[in-house]
Amino acid sequence: xxxxxxxxxxxAIAISAIRNGVDGxxxxxxxxxxxxxxxxxxxxxxxxxxxxxxxxxxxxSSINMIYGGAxxxxxxxxxxxxxxxxxxxxxxxxxxxxxxxCVVVDxxxxxxxxxxxxxxxxxxNQIVKGGGHGDYHNIVLAPASAQDMYDFVDxxxxxxxxxxxxxxxxxxxxxxxxxxxVEMHPMKPRRTDAEILEAAPWATTGKPAGRERNIIxxxxxxxxxxxxxxxxxKGKYEIIEENEVKFSEYMTEDAEYVFVAFGCSSRICEAxxxxxxxxxxxxxxxxxxxxxxxxFKEIERLSKQVKSMMSIELNLGQMVHDVRLAVNGACxxxxxxxxxxxxxxxxxxxxxxxxxxxLA
Amino acid sequence: MTGHKQMKxxxxxxxxxxxxxxxxxxxxxxxxDNVMHYCPGCSHxxxxxxxxxxxxxxxxxxxxxxxxxxxxxxFAYNYIDIDWQEAAHGRAPALATATKRLCPDKYVFTxxxxxxxxxxxxxxxxxxxxxxxxxxxxxxxxGIYGMTGGQMAPTTLIGMKTSTTPYGRDPKLNxxxxxxxxxxAHLDGTAYITRQSVHTAPAARKAxxxxxxxxxxxxxxxxxxxxxxxxxxxxxxxxTPVDANKWMVENMFKKYPIGDIKDILK
Numbered sequence: 001x002x003x004x005x006x007x008x009x010x011x012a013i014a015i016s017a018i019r020n021g022v023d024g025x026x027x028x029x030x031x032x033x034x035x036x037x038x039x040x041x042x043x044x045x046x047x048x049x050x051x052x053x054x055x056x057x058x059x060x061s062s063i064n065m066i067y068g069g070a071x072x073x074x075x076x077x078x079x080x081x082x083x084x085x086x087x088x089x090x091x092x093x094x095x096x097x098x099x100x101x102c103v104v105v106d107x108x109x110x111x112x113x114x115x116x117x118x119x120x121x122x123x124x125n126q127i128v129k130g131g132g133h134g135d136y137h138n139i140v141l142a143p144a145s146a147q148d149m150y151d152f153v154d155x156x157x158x159x160x161x162x163x164x165x166x167x168x169x170x171x172x173x174x175x176x177x178x179x180x181x182v183e184m185h186p187m188k189p190r191r192t193d194a195e196i197l198e199a200a201p202w203a204t205t206g207k208p209a210g211r212e213r214n215i216i217x218x219x220x221x222x223x224x225x226x227x228x229x230x231x232x233x234k235g236k237y238e239i240i241e242e243n244e245v246k247f248s249e250y251m252t253e254d255a256e257y258v259f260v261a262f263g264c265s266s267r268i269c270e271a272x273x274x275x276x277x278x279x280x281x282x283x284x285x286x287x288x289x290x291x292x293x294x295x296f297k298e299i300e301r302l303s304k305q306v307k308s309m310m311s312i313e314l315n316l317g318q319m320v321h322d323v324r325l326a327v328n329g330a331c332x333x334x335x336x337x338x339x340x341x342x343x344x345x346x347x348x349x350x351x352x353x354x355x356x357x358x359l360a
Numbered sequence: 361m362t363g364h365k366q367m368k369x370x371x372x373x374x375x376x377x378x379x380x381x382x383x384x385x386x387x388x389x390x391x392x393d394n395v396m397h398y399c400p401g402c403s404h405x406x407x408x409x410x411x412x413x414x415x416x417x418x419x420x421x422x423x424x425x426x427x428x429x430x431x432x433x434x435f436a437y438n439y440i441d442i443d444w445q446e447a448a449h450g451r452a453p454a455l456a457t458a459t460k461r462l463c464p465d466k467y468v469f470t471x472x473x474x475x476x477x478x479x480x481x482x483x484x485x486x487x488x489x490x491x492x493x494x495x496x497x498x499x500x501x502x503g504i505y506g507m508t509g510g511q512m513a514p515t516t517l518i519g520m521k522t523s524t525t526p527y528g529r530d531p532k533l534n535x536x537x538x539x540x541x542x543x544x545a546h547l548d549g550t551a552y553i554t555r556q557s558v559h560t561a562p563a564a565r566k567a568x569x570x571x572x573x574x575x576x577x578x579x580x581x582x583x584x585x586x587x588x589x590x591x592x593x594x595x596x597x598x599x600t601p602v603d604a605n606k607w608m609v610e611n612m613f614k615k616y617p618i619g620d621i622k623d624i625l626k
Contacts, residue, residue, distance in 0.1 A: 067445070
């Protein structure tokens with residue numbers, strides 16, 4: 001029986017980083033995710049696994065520390081919340097352009113601007129559609145529990161190194177602050193120098209005689225070279241879209257109405273489905289676990305069996321556009337959201353669902 | 361010419377002259393054969409050569425990671441045969457920080473111009489100094505943005521004409537020059553700060569010694585070493601290489617005097 005510990009989602013990120021052999025964490029304090037760095041500093045992993053933990057002077061600097069660390073083939077990560085992530089987007093674009101692996105955690109809060117410090121899901125467009133400049137994607141994982149926060153760190157690094165691309169764990173203030181039991185998996189040691197050379201032969205580990213120098217860059221002044229590179233990235237994204245989509249379904253088999261919700265909203269929508277089922281309404285839930293790649297095919301399939309679908313998000317309606325793309329007119333698509341850090345109750349969603357479907 | 365004549369008189373064959381032990385000068389092996397994009401007269405080429413020589417002489421090619429800036433030296437990675445990271449504008453000290461902390465046995469240096477380091481990258485350089493990162497910073501100060509076509513830099517002198525100060529830098533409109541090396545000398549995390557130039561052979565030799573010392577200090581765990589090279593940008597300054605050197609000595613050296621500013625081991 002694996003050990004289970006009660007902890008916050010933010011703490012789970014930190015503990016998972018230590019236990020999964022992460023080499024470095026570089027961050028800057030911001031609510032509601034400061035517990036990530038606080039936990040790391042308290043745990044002092046530099047004395048146990050040798051993991052480097054550093055408080056940077058800004059999010060701009062911390063993401064560029066990630067760029068430097070990732071350039072060395074190390075498993076490096078940072079975390080922040082929405083306004084800090086905006087600052088990081090420049091660096092994330094460079095990381096995507098230089099084809100470097102890293103994990104970034106965004107514990108979303110209400111925006112735009114300084115916004116609020118309460119939970120929100122309003123960075124969907126920013127993170128799923130890119131965020132920084134240029135043609136690129138992040139792989140985006142949407143945790144819905146403290147356990148997911150723990151598990152997605154390791155999964156995120158697997159994907160990041162497999163595709164040499166930034167991976168964002170797109171959490172929110174609820175998932176970051178909520179305490180739940182988390183199952184600890186066996187410790188994974190940090191990679192040895194030899195293992196890094198094997199996993200990342202492109203890394204700046206110091207040029208020995210007999211190999212070409214390794215250059216980490218996102219620069220090319222030649223339009224044709226840049227276009228070839230953009231098409232190479234596109235090819236990589238097509239492979240990711242083909243192979244890495246992950247979602248879960250709840251009571252969709254015979255569903256006549258399907259909710260689409262990610263992260264904390266998917267937890268709330270499970271309760272909504274239960275309430276509607278208790279009333280005899282055949283409701284179900286599709287939870288995208290990866291937001292990029294997005295489960296377009298799955299939603300398209302469900303759209304052909306249901307009377308309607310509804311996207312439930314803590315924002316003004318961002319993912320709903322992807323749902324509509326997937327549905328492509330096959331059924332009506334509704335939306336209900338709360339903003340600014342407010343959170344819907346299941347009853348509120350039931351009532352909005354009934355209004356939308358003329359069942360009230 | 362005298363040397364050639366003497367050799368002829370002594371009947372030394374060309375094969376003899378070509379022997380390694382008879383050579384008094386050569387291109388450092390770490391300098392690649394790529395044609396440099398720098399303008400004739402620019403200081404970058406000389407500083408690149410000095411850095412390459414130091415790395416070669418210290419025998420640390422396989423232990424060195426360089427971080428390029430954004431600016432004229434963005435392509436430094438084309439010229440020195442070591443592993444390189446190309447940073448976003450101003451962020452090189454952040455990349456260097458992580459690289460050095462994650463790979464403490466490596467020699468890690470940034471190579472940055474004044475637009476990169478003294479303008480957009482002030483937060484990164486100040487805090488790398490504040491934290492006492494064990495890295496080397498080579499700072500090329502030519503008082504102008506070279507690559508983007510000669511705009512005002514934070515280090516542009518008062519009265520100096522650039523494309524964005526066409527009537528000369530006016531402190532009321534454009535503020536005063538930043539003297540970065542003196543500023544960071546006050547920070548406890550810096551170990552060695554010096555200001556050099558490469559406009560004459562003796563100056564280049566001193567600059568090379570300073571670069572070597574900075575690399576050596578970076579492995580002592582005593583903090584950041586900073587080598588400012590007061591440089592020319594004859595294209596941006598609209599001067600011939602010779603006149604640019606003269607102008608630098610007469611004007612730049614007054615604001616940015618040459619010499620060591622701090623050495624905690626002295």
